[in-house]
Amino acid sequence: MAGGQERALRRRIRSVQSTKKITKAMELIAASQIVRSLNRMNANRPYREGMARLVVEAAKGDPTAAQALLGAPEERSRVAVLTIVGDRGLSGPYNSSTLRATERLVGALRRQGAEVRLFTVGKKAPAYLRFRNLTVERSFLGMSERPQWADARTVAATMVAPFVAHEVDQVLLVSTRYRSAGSQGVEVRQLLPLPEPGKGTLDAEGRSPEQGGWPEGEPGAPSPATGGQGASEGGGGYTEFEPDVETLLAQLAPRAVETEIFAAMLEGAASFFTAQQRAMAAASDNADELVKSLTRIMNRARQDAITTEIMEIVGGAEALRQSKGA
Amino acid sequence: MPDGVFEALVLTPEAELLHVPARAVVLRSSDGDLTVLDGHTPLITDVVPGDVRVDPEEGEPVHLAVHGGYLHVETGEGLGGAEGRSSRVTLLAGTAELASAIDVPRAERARAEAEARVEELRASTGRSGGAGGGAGPGARGSAAGGEPATGEPAPSTPEEVELGEAEAALRRAQVRLEVAGAGVEPGAQSGRRK
Numbered sequence: 364m365a366g367g368q369e370r371a372l373r374r375r376i377r378s379v380q381s382t383k384k385i386t387k388a389m390e391l392i393a394a395s396q397i398v399r400s401l402n403r404m405n406a407n408r409p410y411r412e413g414m415a416r417l418v419v420e421a422a423k424g425d426p427t428a429a430q431a432l433l434g435a436p437e438e439r440s441r442v443a444v445l446t447i448v449g450d451r452g453l454s455g456p457y458n459s460s461t462l463r464a465t466e467r468l469v470g471a472l473r474r475q476g477a478e479v480r481l482f483t484v485g486k487k488a489p490a491y492l493r494f495r496n497l498t499v500e501r502s503f504l505g506m507s508e509r510p511q512w513a514d515a516r517t518v519a520a521t522m523v524a525p526f527v528a529h530e531v532d533q534v535l536l537v538s539t540r541y542r543s544a545g546s547q548g549v550e551v552r553q554l555l556p557l558p559e560p561g562k563g564t565l566d567a568e569g570r571s572p573e574q575g576g577w578p579e580g581e582p583g584a585p586s587p588a589t590g591g592q593g594a595s596e597g598g599g600g601y602t603e604f605e606p607d608v609e610t611l612l613a614q615l616a617p618r619a620v621e622t623e624i625f626a627a628m629l630e631g632a633a634s635f636f637t638a639q640q641r642a643m644a645a646a647s648d649n650a651d652e653l654v655k656s657l658t659r660i661m662n663r664a665r666q667d668a669i670t671t672e673i674m675e676i677v678g679g680a681e682a683l684r685q686s687k688g689a
Numbered sequence: 690m691p692d693g694v695f696e697a698l699v700l701t702p703e704a705e706l707l708h709v710p711a712r713a714v715v716l717r718s719s720d721g722d723l724t725v726l727d728g729h730t731p732l733i734t735d736v737v738p739g740d741v742r743v744d745p746e747e748g749e750p751v752h753l754a755v756h757g758g759y760l761h762v763e764t765g766e767g768l769g770g771a772e773g774r775s776s777r778v779t780l781l782a783g784t785a786e787l788a789s790a791i792d793v794p795r796a797e798r799a800r801a802e803a804e805a806r807v808e809e810l811r812a813s814t815g816r817s818g819g820a821g822g823g824a825g826p827g828a829r830g831s832a833a834g835g836e837p838a839t840g841e842p843a844p845s846t847p848e849e850v851e852l853g854e855a856e857a858a859l860r861r862a863q864v865r866l867e868v869a870g871a872g873v874e875p876g877a878q879s880g881r882r883k
Binding site: 403406407409410413414416420421433512517560601602603604608611614615618626 | 701702705718730733734735784796
């Protein structure tokens, strides 16, 4: 009977409505977290720029010593890859696009004959990658949404150690860059050797768009990474170093990697919440649409039931009248 | 900027602690105490954990507890959009706080906890008298953040790693108390602004 269909539809509508309440709440929470993450990202920027200026200046101090730590690796047979994603899902393409990029990168590196060691931040990474037969050497959990400096230090220490011990030739980072509220994208960056400012970004296969050594003496154009205020504008001649520049550079490289990883984690968190807010807004809209069309179907079902009922009554009355008349 | 005044920045990964026109920055590097004035030679140096004083152009000197970091002195023409020859002094620290923001009771609790932890771990690892343990003010760690530098031999056991962390925590608490103390000395009512 048609009344049963109506009841089923009504239940379905109620369930969609309560789902919408959840997605709406998640949307609002994500929106408030975006602001917080962005504030932290902006608070980190001066430090990051200061560190970039410092490394550039130190590298100019001793180009020979810098060569070991900076620029493009001479050969690339052993690569460590760090992927930064979130601990939670329901964030649209945020996790999956970074993980797909990682998979592509690892595939490309392996085809080039490189040995790849994989490290991850975020709970979503190990499950995805292991399912695709990629071994994750170490994964860090529970630090994606509100990254702390100490977390970044821990991760950086793990990434720097094999490079310092000459166990890997290159350390790469796959993470999401927060360009603006409307644009976030996956980026592959070189962490070690320390890239020249503004040149750390690699293509999806981990190749540098242009290979080049570290500039000797003359600094290049001010990079966006240093906010256009590269040390070049100083032009005040030589810089003194205490302790000597070689020791200093060896100390600075891990600090620069920490800085870079922390910034990437902060940008990742901001991107995560932005993606989540967008995904949840879309889910809420979709729920609205679904309720509307289900209501329409339900109304038609009810109308049909009523019509059938009237037909039955009229038919019954007619039959009665005819039997009386006969 | 007027003569003798330069741009001073104290930056941590979490925040820009200080960005003021300053007359002097006083700190300690691994080579010894250092005062940076306007027009100082371009310099990059490490900063040993301890008190850092910044004398702003106007007002009281500001004290900071810095748990290791680096100082970058840039001097040149038109630096940061300024006219003429000027300096910019940037202190980059993994962890640092303004003396006025130090919670003394909390730092004391942290010191007591860290001391107990270090005792306990030293007893279990059989290692004695490393850096920082009860050495009091001026205890020097690695310059690179009061935490183990990569240059040191890598700790082998989890206990040793933990001991390193506990010692670092102890050093941080000591530096905090030292700097907070400096702010309330008679005649030096500095760093207690806000």
